[in-house]
Amino acid sequence: MVSLTLFFAVASLFLDFNFSLPENGYDFVAYLQFIPSLLKFSLFTSLATAGFIFVILFTLMFGRVYCSFLCPLGCLQDIFAYISKKINKKEYLYSLSHLKTRYGLLITVVFIYFSGSIIGLILLDPYSNFGRILTHIAAPVVIGINNALVSALEKINLYSIYPVELKGTNLSPFFFSMTVLGLILWMSFKYGRLYCNTICPVGTFLGFLSRYSLFKIKFNLSACIKCKACERVCKSGCIDLNTQKIDFSRCVACYNCFNVCPVSGIEYQWIFQESKEQAFKDKGKRDFIIQTAAFLLTFPFSAWGVEKQRKFYKKSTVPVVRKTGITPPGSLSLKNFLNKCTACHLCVSICPTRVLQPSFVEYGLLGIMQPRMDYKISFCNYNCVACSRVCPSGAILKQDREEKKLIQLGKVKFIQENCVVYTQRTDCGACAEHCPTKAVRLVLNKKIDKRAPQIDESICVGCGACEFACPTKPHKAIYVENNPVHLKAKKPKEYKITEDVDLKGNFPF
Amino acid sequence: MKRREFLKKSFKLGCSVGAYLAFGDQIKAFAADKKNKGLPFDLVAIKGGEPDIMFNRAIESLGGMKKFVKPNQTVVVKPNIGWDVEPERAGNTHPLLVKQIIKQCMDSGAKDVYVFDHTCDKWSRCYANSGIEAAVKDAGGKIVPGNLEKYYQEVDIPQGKRLTHAKVHELILNSDVFINVPILKSHGGTKLTISMKNLMGVVWDRGFWHRNSLNQCIADYATFRKPDLNVIDAYYVMKKNGPRGVSKADVLKMKSQIISTDMVASDTAAAKLFGMDPADIPYIGFADQLGVGSRDLSGLNIHRIVL
Numbered sequence: 001m002v003s004l005t006l007f008f009a010v011a012s013l014f015l016d017f018n019f020s021l022p023e024n025g026y027d028f029v030a031y032l033q034f035i036p037s038l039l040k041f042s043l044f045t046s047l048a049t050a051g052f053i054f055v056i057l058f059t060l061m062f063g064r065v066y067c068s069f070l071c072p073l074g075c076l077q078d079i080f081a082y083i084s085k086k087i088n089k090k091e092y093l094y095s096l097s098h099l100k101t102r103y104g105l106l107i108t109v110v111f112i113y114f115s116g117s118i119i120g121l122i123l124l125d126p127y128s129n130f131g132r133i134l135t136h137i138a139a140p141v142v143i144g145i146n147n148a149l150v151s152a153l154e155k156i157n158l159y160s161i162y163p164v165e166l167k168g169t170n171l172s173p174f175f176f177s178m179t180v181l182g183l184i185l186w187m188s189f190k191y192g193r194l195y196c197n198t199i200c201p202v203g204t205f206l207g208f209l210s211r212y213s214l215f216k217i218k219f220n221l222s223a224c225i226k227c228k229a230c231e232r233v234c235k236s237g238c239i240d241l242n243t244q245k246i247d248f249s250r251c252v253a254c255y256n257c258f259n260v261c262p263v264s265g266i267e268y269q270w271i272f273q274e275s276k277e278q279a280f281k282d283k284g285k286r287d288f289i290i291q292t293a294a295f296l297l298t299f300p301f302s303a304w305g306v307e308k309q310r311k312f313y314k315k316s317t318v319p320v321v322r323k324t325g326i327t328p329p330g331s332l333s334l335k336n337f338l339n340k341c342t343a344c345h346l347c348v349s350i351c352p353t354r355v356l357q358p359s360f361v362e363y364g365l366l367g368i369m370q371p372r373m374d375y376k377i378s379f380c381n382y383n384c385v386a387c388s389r390v391c392p393s394g395a396i397l398k399q400d401r402e403e404k405k406l407i408q409l410g411k412v413k414f415i416q417e418n419c420v421v422y423t424q425r426t427d428c429g430a431c432a433e434h435c436p437t438k439a440v441r442l443v444l445n446k447k448i449d450k451r452a453p454q455i456d457e458s459i460c461v462g463c464g465a466c467e468f469a470c471p472t473k474p475h476k477a478i479y480v481e482n483n484p485v486h487l488k489a490k491k492p493k494e495y496k497i498t499e500d501v502d503l504k505g506n507f508p509f
Numbered sequence: 510m511k512r513r514e515f516l517k518k519s520f521k522l523g524c525s526v527g528a529y530l531a532f533g534d535q536i537k538a539f540a541a542d543k544k545n546k547g548l549p550f551d552l553v554a555i556k557g558g559e560p561d562i563m564f565n566r567a568i569e570s571l572g573g574m575k576k577f578v579k580p581n582q583t584v585v586v587k588p589n590i591g592w593d594v595e596p597e598r599a600g601n602t603h604p605l606l607v608k609q610i611i612k613q614c615m616d617s618g619a620k621d622v623y624v625f626d627h628t629c630d631k632w633s634r635c636y637a638n639s640g641i642e643a644a645v646k647d648a649g650g651k652i653v654p655g656n657l658e659k660y661y662q663e664v665d666i667p668q669g670k671r672l673t674h675a676k677v678h679e680l681i682l683n684s685d686v687f688i689n690v691p692i693l694k695s696h697g698g699t700k701l702t703i704s705m706k707n708l709m710g711v712v713w714d715r716g717f718w719h720r721n722s723l724n725q726c727i728a729d730y731a732t733f734r735k736p737d738l739n740v741i742d743a744y745y746v747m748k749k750n751g752p753r754g755v756s757k758a759d760v761l762k763m764k765s766q767i768i769s770t771d772m773v774a775s776d777t778a779a780a781k782l783f784g785m786d787p788a789d790i791p792y793i794g795f796a797d798q799l800g801v802g803s804r805d806l807s808g809l810n811i812h813r814i815v816l
Binding site: 157159162163165352353381382383384420424426427428429430432433434435436437438441442451469471472473492494495496497499501503504505506507508509 | 554556557593621629630631633634638651652653654656657696697698699715716717719720721722723724748749750752753755756758759760761762763764777778781782784791806811813815
């Protein structure tokens with residue numbers, strides 16, 4: 001029950017398309033998610049980011065309670081396993097421990113991270129995978145239902161609920177999430193918690209810790225009647241009735257065994273009662289060191305925080321060339337963002353203007369699916385700080401509205417050769433219309449006798465409204481160039497109006 | 510897939526041709542130029558009060574709302590809700606004015622009053638932060654989204670020089686009465702935005718207007734479904750940095766309002782009120798050439814009220 005509550009709580013964060021959940025709800029729910037909390041803690045040490053420490057403490061006390069009570073991907077697998085039980089009357093057997101795979105993957109992910117790339121966590125963090133499944137599979141379904149309901153109500157002249165738009169040009173997260181979902185579905189249907197004991201780095205790490213936990217689930221040898229009921233329901237396949245031993249590093253604390261045992265033959269026991277757990281065998285250790293070393297020698301390194309050149313090339317006169325993707329307000333810099341974001345897409349699902357979109361290669365292949373600001377399809381609302389309020393891993397730090405209005409994500413750049421005012425001598429002004437600070441304004445250009453855009457980079461906040469509004473095709477005449485480290489924009493000067501209003505006199509016509 | 514698509518498309522085409530032949534005359538594509546409608550004045554200008562009070566006085570002097578809204582008619586009110594800013598920033602029409610107009614329509618026996626705009630900023634934030642969504646609901650109107658393409662239908666604009674066809678919101682095409690409620694403000698591209706520019710919010714593809722001579726497109730569209738009434742909100746006027754404005758320092762509290770059935774006349778008067786020469790506003794000249802209305806205020810019967 002506890003796990004289902006948290007499951008729905010986390011799911012609702014991603015499905016909240018009307019932005020009706022309170023902001024501190026996000027912090028509260030995401031507090032105990034392991035990887036995001038760990039990442040945020042590495043940025044600033046405080047109780048507010050120490051959720052993962054509590055997880056470690058729980059694990060050192062009772063084993064992998066995280067995996068059954070806090071991990072939403074775990075709960076999803078339990079749901080599938082429950083369905084499997086009902087349909088196929090699924091029963092489990094004691095299974096292999098896959099030590100090489102588990103520890104190999106964990107060490108690889110850690111090594112990759114310290115070499116400068118977060119791609120290991122992007123691909124394997126259970127919370128982020130759950131987030132993406134919800135953002136790209138569940139949310140569109142929920143939104144589709146909402147929109148269908150809106151259409152139905154409109155036919156009877158009711159306009160009380162609103163349609164929601166979905167925007168996006170990058171399908172890779174959808175395919176990736178479908179693959180992960182398919183994998184999880186298959187693995188949990190057939191093998192219970194196999195994902196948690198082979199692939200998941202959090203599972204492996206907590207499993208390692210649970211070998212030393214104070215309380216472990218063990219057999220009460222005097223009471224156990226060897227009926228094998230517990231082994232048959234153990235989703236991790238970690239109970240071996242033949243030796244009456246439990247591989248506690250794989251136990252996900254689901255307590256199915258407690259529920260079915262007819263005699264209390266299986267229970268939590270204080271560690272100082274039983275013999276030691278199976279040690280990590282020497283042969284296994286040697287093999288996996290060799291395999292890991294071989295793997296790493298062929299691994300292409302990415303240097304720490306180097307921005308790569310990516311050209312957005314389209315057919316036309318002057319293409320817009322941007323050096324790299326633009327990171328959201330509150331991410332401080334490209335380096336901070338790329339090192340902390342595990343692409344869970346909570347910011348993508350919460351963004352009201354849908355300017356935050358998963359990247360493909362804009363941050364390089366090792367940053368695949370990490371969100372970027374896509375000014376071709378939308379722009380960043382001047383008054384909005386939604387993404388900074390929800391990010392659980394410290395990739396986007398909390399901002400208050402007035403601070404956010406001075407963050408310069410990038411600088412506006414003008415391409416005169418693409419602008420219709422110059423090429424067609426026509427009035428346009430779409431860019432200046434949208435600019436919230438008037439960093440681009442229209443000024444009379446005497447040479448062409450037309451009011452043309454003039455830019456002032458110092459007050460530009462890089463929101464992309466100008467780029468979004470610019471109507472020229474296929475290349476824009478105005479765009480935002482990324483600031484690798486976010487800068488502070490100057491406040492636009494305010495000139496008070498000195499005109500008097502004559503409320504009693506005549507009209508000027 | 511190709512054959513199926515072809516069949517689908519021809520079926521749809523057949524249906525739409527059939528529908529047009531059967532119901533085409535009901536699509537009010539060419540609204541007759543309702544010159545004056547037997548009203549006592551061509552233009553009413555009022556100043557010195559709150560938006561709702563001024564509207565009540567002004568509409569009374571024209572003969573009351575019942576001159577424009579008959580019982581059981583459907584009304585569409587199109588304010589400016591383009592920007593995600595609060596009312597004191599003068600980026601959107603004042604919510605009290607919108608509320609009062611809806612109330613008057615309902616009192617005159619309107620069946621339904623709809624309000625919408627194809628906003629520039631995110632529509633749900635614009636609707637909420639402008640105060641207009643709440644005002645509409647209070648007054649018993651229905652506020653409708655304008656940001657999904659499915660609400661817009663393609664129409665021809667035969668008098669258009671640059672804008673020859675456009676996708677227009679179905680509410681404009683289907684409602685009996687159309688009330689245009691712009692706010693007077695400065696505009697980067699066209700110098701001022703008043704009644705005719707406000708109509709830009711009823712079409713889907715605004716980008717087309719921007720890259721194909723914005724001023725001409727504004728005038729072209731003004732020859733299509735003309736509003737039955739224009740109410741220009743000049744209570745808070747954005748004097749510079751329009752149409753979005755940067756801060757409250759751009760706003761002048763002028764406490765005025767201009768009402769007319771003639772968009773060219775009302776825009777000319779509003780330009781003068783703002784302090785600009787109407788001859789400097791290209792789209793007013795273009796619209797006059799296309800016969801949308803009259804620039805010559807001296808030939809009009811104008812009622813001036815000072816509260």
